Amino acid sequence: MEKQKIKVGITQGDINGIGYEVIIKTLSDNQLFEYCIPVIYGSPKVAAFHRKMLDIQTFNVNVVSNVSEIHPKRINMINCSDDEIKVEIAQQSQAAGEAAFASLEAAVKDLNAGLIDVLVTAPINRKSIENEQFKFPGHTEYLEQVFGSKGDALMLLVNNGLKVAILTGHVPLSKVPELLTEELIIKKATTLNSILIQDFAIRKPRIAILGLNPHAGENGLLGVEEEQIITPALKKLDQKGIVCVGPLAADSFFGSGHFSRFDAVLAMYHDQGMIPFKSISMNMGVNFTSNLPVIRTAPIHGTEYEIAGQNIASEQSFRQALYMACDIYFNRLQHKEISENPLKKQLVDRNEKDITIS
Amino acid sequence: MEKQKIKVGITQGDINGIGYEVIIKTLSDNQLFEYCIPVIYGSPKVAAFHRKMLDIQTFNVNVVSNVSEIHPKRINMINCSDDEIKVEIAQQSQAAGEAAFASLEAAVKDLNAGLIDVLVTAPINRKSIENEQFKFPGHTEYLEQVFGSKGDALMLLVNNGLKVAILTGHVPLSKVPELLTEELIIKKATTLNSILIQDFAIRKPRIAILGLNPHAGENGLLGVEEEQIITPALKKLDQKGIVCVGPLAADSFFGSGHFSRFDAVLAMYHDQGMIPFKSISMNMGVNFTSNLPVIRTAPIHGTEYEIAGQNIASEQSFRQALYMACDIYFNRLQHKEISENPLKKQLVDRNEKDITIS
Numbered sequence: 001m002e003k004q005k006i007k008v009g010i011t012q013g014d015i016n017g018i019g020y021e022v023i024i025k026t027l028s029d030n031q032l033f034e035y036c037i038p039v040i041y042g043s044p045k046v047a048a049f050h051r052k053m054l055d056i057q058t059f060n061v062n063v064v065s066n067v068s069e070i071h072p073k074r075i076n077m078i079n080c081s082d083d084e085i086k087v088e089i090a091q092q093s094q095a096a097g098e099a100a101f102a103s104l105e106a107a108v109k110d111l112n113a114g115l116i117d118v119l120v121t122a123p124i125n126r127k128s129i130e131n132e133q134f135k136f137p138g139h140t141e142y143l144e145q146v147f148g149s150k151g152d153a154l155m156l157l158v159n160n161g162l163k164v165a166i167l168t169g170h171v172p173l174s175k176v177p178e179l180l181t182e183e184l185i186i187k188k189a190t191t192l193n194s195i196l197i198q199d200f201a202i203r204k205p206r207i208a209i210l211g212l213n214p215h216a217g218e219n220g221l222l223g224v225e226e227e228q229i230i231t232p233a234l235k236k237l238d239q240k241g242i243v244c245v246g247p248l249a250a251d252s253f254f255g256s257g258h259f260s261r262f263d264a265v266l267a268m269y270h271d272q273g274m275i276p277f278k279s280i281s282m283n284m285g286v287n288f289t290s291n292l293p294v295i296r297t298a299p300i301h302g303t304e305y306e307i308a309g310q311n312i313a314s315e316q317s318f319r320q321a322l323y324m325a326c327d328i329y330f331n332r333l334q335h336k337e338i339s340e341n342p343l344k345k346q347l348v349d350r351n352e353k354d355i356t357i358s
Numbered sequence: 359m360e361k362q363k364i365k366v367g368i369t370q371g372d373i374n375g376i377g378y379e380v381i382i383k384t385l386s387d388n389q390l391f392e393y394c395i396p397v398i399y400g401s402p403k404v405a406a407f408h409r410k411m412l413d414i415q416t417f418n419v420n421v422v423s424n425v426s427e428i429h430p431k432r433i434n435m436i437n438c439s440d441d442e443i444k445v446e447i448a449q450q451s452q453a454a455g456e457a458a459f460a461s462l463e464a465a466v467k468d469l470n471a472g473l474i475d476v477l478v479t480a481p482i483n484r485k486s487i488e489n490e491q492f493k494f495p496g497h498t499e500y501l502e503q504v505f506g507s508k509g510d511a512l513m514l515l516v517n518n519g520l521k522v523a524i525l526t527g528h529v530p531l532s533k534v535p536e537l538l539t540e541e542l543i544i545k546k547a548t549t550l551n552s553i554l555i556q557d558f559a560i561r562k563p564r565i566a567i568l569g570l571n572p573h574a575g576e577n578g579l580l581g582v583e584e585e586q587i588i589t590p591a592l593k594k595l596d597q598k599g600i601v602c603v604g605p606l607a608a609d610s611f612f613g614s615g616h617f618s619r620f621d622a623v624l625a626m627y628h629d630q631g632m633i634p635f636k637s638i639s640m641n642m643g644v645n646f647t648s649n650l651p652v653i654r655t656a657p658i659h660g661t662e663y664e665i666a667g668q669n670i671a672s673e674q675s676f677r678q679a680l681y682m683a684c685d686i687y688f689n690r691l692q693h694k695e696i697s698e699n700p701l702k703k704q705l706v707d708r709n710e711k712d713i714t715i716s
Binding site for chain 2: 222256280
């Protein structure tokens with residue numbers, strides 16, 4: 001399978017945060033043109049403002065009116081904003097919210113039409129962006145509505161050696177216990193297993209399932225959900241041939257480094273997964289909205305107003321997000337090809353050279 | 359104030375885990391005799407078994423029948439176990455549970471009588487130790503019953519640059535929201551503030567208070583406890599002159615390293631505090647049962663059956679626990695002296711030399 005260059009749609013996010021800084025820093029590396037064609041859904045004026053503030057001499061964009069006009073060796077930009085738009089560093093503003101939404105809407109439209117291959121989103125300010133069409137906790141739920149049904153998307157945090165999926169996403173902590181069911185665990189663990197195979201080319205994934213309660217319930221002393229819900233779900237997953245281990249006490253699991261023995265971890269709720277992921281990754285890593293027909297990744301950080309406009313933001317997480325979106329795109333394509341032509345499997349080119357898969 | 363040597367009571371914990379390994383490794387360093395006099399509540403036979411298994415040539419204990427007989431320059435041991443007791447590495451056994459409880463009971467009795475100054479506990483196996491007198495989730499609740507009332511003790515995890523206190527301890531996750539009250543936050547934050555002053559010699563502590571929900575509730579979108587309970591509590595704490603900042607989103611707080619700007623963090627529930635502490639400390643650090651009239655510390659790890667008997671356990675956390683117990687003892691003594699004689703405050707010897715406190 002010959003690698004084709006991937007059209008990467010990039011939203012500008014909140015123009016008053018560090019979004020443009022990490023976009024500009026990432027796209028200033030010409031190497032990426034070997035892998036992909038970037039298309040920013042943004043504003044040439046805002047990009048120029050940030051370029052000057054970052055004291056970068058050259059960051060030329062090829063302004064196009066639609067994807068059919070993009071240049072394969074240039075940074076392309078589709079103008080989604082009013083030319084009168086003003087950047088107000090570190091300020092929450094309605095104009096910035098409108099610009100963030102216009103960018104997202106245009107990119108998602110093109111993604112839906114197959115004009116771009118993957119989507120990488122810069123961080124938004126949740127308060128600024130809220131409007132009649134966007135009343136979601138974040139990108140994940142918005143994309144889920146556009147490309148699937150409620151509950152389809154699986155939030156997956158990815159960094160070197162650590163993948164964490166979140167069972168119950170953006171909900172109040174008090175709602176978590178009632179949302180926890182055997183069916184949900186089986187559904188999400190099965191999804192996670194498929195994603196590890198399809199999007200990360202892991203042939204036989206090993207998944208760690210965390211407990212809900214302190215010490216994973218300590219045999220019923222600190223909660224019954226492990227015995228009544230999680231363990232029965234694990235038994236059924238085992239019968240389905242999915243390799244799961246748990247329920248594990250979350251604190252010692254992460255503290256001991258045992259996560260390195262697993263391909264992914266299924267956390268029961270947002271903070272149980274996000275806290276250790278961020279603590280271990282220290283603002284590195286990627287947020288991948290998995291289990292949708294489209295591919296969207298994002299950096300792990302937010303708009304970071306407190307360091308905006310100071311040229312001190314690291315673009316590493318955004319760069320990881322961009323390359324990971326491309327990797328996932330290829331893995332998914334390859335997996336599709338193998339699945340459709342199982343007899344050809346031995347001839348598939350993996351890791352840039354021919355190998356025989358036993 | 360001349361430093362006196364502190365009598366440190368050490369429980370043997372579960373004899374089938376790594377307890378004796380970390381005790382022996384810690385006490386093999388003669389330097390500690392400059393600061394303290396160790397008294398192990400254990401079994402000479404079991405200690406000898408572990409010494410041989412660890413291939414350590416000399417670990418001589420001074421077996422005494424009570425604290426009045428201890429030698430200031432030796433490792434003292436009070437025999438609390440039947441001489442027929444057998445070590446079964448990595449096995450959960452009733453005999454080990456009985457031995458762990460006998461050790462704890464004897465040490466606590468001496469602590470209560472003022473015969474030892476501080477208590478350092480080796481890890482127990484919760485299942486093995488359970489009996490009519492011990493039906494608690496852990497040491498913390500047992501000590502709370504002996505030395506105070508339910509709810510008195512504040513679990514504090516301490517490592518270099520990071521102190522995490524837990525608001526609601528060993529309870530099922532589903533009980534956390536109903537336990538969260540303005541009063542409890544005010545009580546525990548006030549306690550934490552006093553402990554930082556009294557036990558850690560921090561003159562004006564800065565405390566970070568976490569939110570309960572994802573993104574600290576995202577302005578009510580992901581939960582109301584921040585607006586209804588935590589923020590009002592913070593206002594009252596501010597009126598009391600206690601420096602608190604919050605409610606903060608737990609994941610980005612730890613991921614960004616912002617915790618280093620604070621003297622301590624108050625987490626709303628067990629895993630919200632334990633997960634980042636262990637993830638960041640990687641099995642280092644100390645568990646300090648604070649706000650009791652007595653001082654008890656413990657290593658952050660458990661019995662670690664999976665590595666027991668292999669001579670690969672690190673004693674660092676246990677060593678930290680031992681030295682921290684001594685430090686806290688001195689700080690508390692010094693604080694008491696300053697409080698009782700405020701006019702003498704300028705003359706107090708801090709950090710080994712005379713300084714003038716402004």
